[in-house]
Amino acid sequence: MENFTAQRYTECRKEVELMLADNLILLRGLKGLTQEQAAxxxxVTRQSYSKWEQGVSHS
Incomplete structure (x- = not known):
């Protein structure tokens, strides 16, 4: 099993956030929803949802 360093953990977390953002954009588009509707x-608020789609973290 790989021994994660703090830097590697941060890199992996960012990759996951970007994959989530890509999936949110794709699925919202497939459903024909606005960010407001998806939020x-x-x-959540539209602003929070927008941050999710941008891959912005709160940490």
Whole structure:
């Protein structure tokens, strides 16, 4: 098993955030939703949802 360093953990986390962002954009497009509609479904503000799609982390 690989021994994660703090730097590698950060790199992996960013990769996962970007994959999530790509999937959110793709799925929202497939459903024909606006960010506002998707945010309402997710129970967050449009601004928060937009940050998710940008891969912006809160940490």
């Amino acid at each position: 309402e479904i997710a129970g």
